[in-house]
Amino acid sequence: MKKVITGNKATAYGVKVCRPKVIAAYPITPQTTIVEYIADFIADGSLESKFVKVESEHSAMAACIAAQNTGVRTFTATSAHGLALMHEMLHWAAAARTPVVMVNANRAMGPPWSIWADHLDSISQRDTGWIQTYCENSQEILDTIIMSYKIAENRKVMLPALLNEDAFYLTHTAEAVDIPDQELVDEFLPDFEPRYKIDTEEPFGFGSLVMPDNYYEFRYNIARAMEASKELTREAVQEFAELFGRDYHGLIEEYRTDDAEFILMGMGTLVSTARDAIDELRDEGHKVGLVKVRSFRPFPLEEMRDLASRIKSIAIMERVYAFGNRGPLFNEVCGAVYNSGHRPFLKNYIIGIGGRDVRVQDVKNVYLDLLKETEGADDGIPEEELNWYGLVGPGGD
Amino acid sequence: MIQIRFHGRGGQGAQIASRLLADAAFLEGKDVQSYPFFGVERRGAPVTAFTKIDSRPIRDKSMIYEPDFVVVMDPSLITAIDVTAGLKPEGMILVNADTLPEEIMQVLGDAKVVLVDASAIATAHGLGSKENPIVNTAILGAFARLSKVVGLDAVKQAIDQNVPRKVDKNKDAAIEAWTLVEEKEGSE
Numbered sequence: 001m002k003k004v005i006t007g008n009k010a011t012a013y014g015v016k017v018c019r020p021k022v023i024a025a026y027p028i029t030p031q032t033t034i035v036e037y038i039a040d041f042i043a044d045g046s047l048e049s050k051f052v053k054v055e056s057e058h059s060a061m062a063a064c065i066a067a068q069n070t071g072v073r074t075f076t077a078t079s080a081h082g083l084a085l086m087h088e089m090l091h092w093a094a095a096a097r098t099p100v101v102m103v104n105a106n107r108a109m110g111p112p113w114s115i116w117a118d119h120l121d122s123i124s125q126r127d128t129g130w131i132q133t134y135c136e137n138s139q140e141i142l143d144t145i146i147m148s149y150k151i152a153e154n155r156k157v158m159l160p161a162l163l164n165e166d167a168f169y170l171t172h173t174a175e176a177v178d179i180p181d182q183e184l185v186d187e188f189l190p191d192f193e194p195r196y197k198i199d200t201e202e203p204f205g206f207g208s209l210v211m212p213d214n215y216y217e218f219r220y221n222i223a224r225a226m227e228a229s230k231e232l233t234r235e236a237v238q239e240f241a242e243l244f245g246r247d248y249h250g251l252i253e254e255y256r257t258d259d260a261e262f263i264l265m266g267m268g269t270l271v272s273t274a275r276d277a278i279d280e281l282r283d284e285g286h287k288v289g290l291v292k293v294r295s296f297r298p299f300p301l302e303e304m305r306d307l308a309s310r311i312k313s314i315a316i317m318e319r320v321y322a323f324g325n326r327g328p329l330f331n332e333v334c335g336a337v338y339n340s341g342h343r344p345f346l347k348n349y350i351i352g353i354g355g356r357d358v359r360v361q362d363v364k365n366v367y368l369d370l371l372k373e374t375e376g377a378d379d380g381i382p383e384e385e386l387n388w389y390g391l392v393g394p395g396g397d
Numbered sequence: 398m399i400q401i402r403f404h405g406r407g408g409q410g411a412q413i414a415s416r417l418l419a420d421a422a423f424l425e426g427k428d429v430q431s432y433p434f435f436g437v438e439r440r441g442a443p444v445t446a447f448t449k450i451d452s453r454p455i456r457d458k459s460m461i462y463e464p465d466f467v468v469v470m471d472p473s474l475i476t477a478i479d480v481t482a483g484l485k486p487e488g489m490i491l492v493n494a495d496t497l498p499e500e501i502m503q504v505l506g507d508a509k510v511v512l513v514d515a516s517a518i519a520t521a522h523g524l525g526s527k528e529n530p531i532v533n534t535a536i537l538g539a540f541a542r543l544s545k546v547v548g549l550d551a552v553k554q555a556i557d558q559n560v561p562r563k564v565d566k567n568k569d570a571a572i573e574a575w576t577l578v579e580e581k582e583g584s585e
Contacts, residue, residue: 004416004419004420004423004429004431030435115435166458168432168433168434168435169432169458172432172433172435173430173431173432173458174416174419174429174430174431174432175429175430175455176423176428176429269458270458272456272457272458273456273457273458273459275456276456276457357459357460358458358459359457359459359462360457360459
């Protein structure tokens with residue numbers, strides 16, 4: 001059934017059809033309406049779940065981990081400073097192998113205080129062991145919640161999953177969204193049945209001390225699980241497409257990259273806007289395509305190497321800067337392609353920080369700059385590797 | 398793509414008007430997007446909301462810079478912000494007002510301006526108070542008739558499906574505004 005709803009309402013519907021047994025959350029703009037809508041579903045009886053009101057995001061994550069340990073599916077949502085406050089528990093959720101699914105409304109970190117779209121909040125949680133996916137529209141959030149439970153709860157994975165939606169561009173924007181039938185979701189998503197859970201009949205220890213003889217292998221197992229999630233994601237996306245008729249392609253999605261010499265790459269809603277830019281550029285005769293990075297963790301290493309083997313030049317656009325060394329996605333792409341034996345021209349564009357609007361013309365300007373740089377560089381190395389796109393003035397001292 | 402920008406003040410219902418218009422167009426088979434620009438939300442502060450309507454899927458997530466239509470829900474905004482910014486040459490401005498002084502009309506420049514007293518209609522139907530009428534459904538009815546972007550049936554259905562309270566009064570306000578514009582056009 002198609003309805004015009006906001007990204008936050010689409011998120012709530014996505015959660016509802018996955019039937020988590022426990023939801024623990026603390027309000028923060030612009031996430032708050034997600035858990036309000038879920039609370040409505042619980043109140044009207046359409047979702048059977050326990051809603052735990054907590055005093056902080058740290059406690060929200062702790063409650064989800066504890067509930068997961070008893071063998072039930074959980075959900076929470078947060079944003080920016082809320083996600084930052086969870087940081088300790090994010091490590092715990094991953095290392096305790098509790099497949100919590102969480103939606104983060106990507107919002108800028110203060111100060112200066114801001115509630116608008118920015119990826120610094122989630123990128124800062126890169127190394128916690130969470131699967132991280134970025135969505136470009138409300139339908140994708142809803143569908144990715146369903147797929148995320150399936151991937152995260154697979155016994156080869158058992159890792160938590162963080163889904164990201166841009167503040168306001170998705171959270172508060174109403175679009176037509178198809179809400180899938182419960183029967184179809186039940187067919188796609190099996191019940192959560194962890195191998196180990198808190199059970200008084202069959203006691204286990206959880207989170208105990210281990211000596212250096214063993215800790216190392218616990219970490220190796222997380223790395224292995226994250227690797228395993230790549231193939232499971234590719235499979236889940238395919239199965240989802242067959243059942244629901246919507247294809248999310250895998251860890252990345254390529255758009256009009258056939259015969260492309262240039263590609264623009266990004267994450268989140270700017271990818272959606274970039275599709276219009278690519279269509280216009282194609283109409284103007286440019287050989288340019290688009291790559292959406294859906295999965296930031298695990299990183300699509302193989303896909304990046306494949307792109308490197310056939311693409312001349314790549315613009316990496318990011319709504320975040322990793323202070324001290326370039327944008328994080330740029331660094332990841334550089335790292336991925338270095339040992340591939342191929343060397344595309346890579347340039348980093350920082351764009352849309354703190355909700356600065358990204359228009360179709362901005363994306364076209366990025367391409368035109370990339371084209372100029374690529375053609376001007378005789379040694380394949382950009383003169384300017386980093387571009388802070390659209391700065392309106394220099395900063396003060 | 399048809400792009401509509403709403404200017405209102407916090408509490409007037411600009412965001413809801415933008416949503417209801419999107420809902421109505423969706424009911425007529427169009428793809429839609431409705432997006433409020435959130436500033437510092439407080440009663441009385443300027444609020445901007447956007448509606449995009451197209452027969453093709455809408456992918457551009459940016460705000461509206463070159464609207465086909467501008468809806469001004471409070472005429473005092475005309476001297477506070479540039480409501481005409483980026484308006485297409487053939488564009489139209491709908492203002493919630495009975496009359497506007499000449500100097501205000503001059504601010505609006507060459508654009509085609511249409512005045513509808515949505516506040517009076519809302520007040521007559523008991524929507525909000527006399528000091529703070531909630532004009533979203535009245536202005537939507539007037540806008541639908543003026544712009545021909547959506548039909549009256551779709552507007553009524555959108556109100557039915559999405560307005561939580563005073564559904565009939567809201568529908569009546571929309572119908573009255575629609576009819577008023579129709580009569581105005583007939584007399585011209």
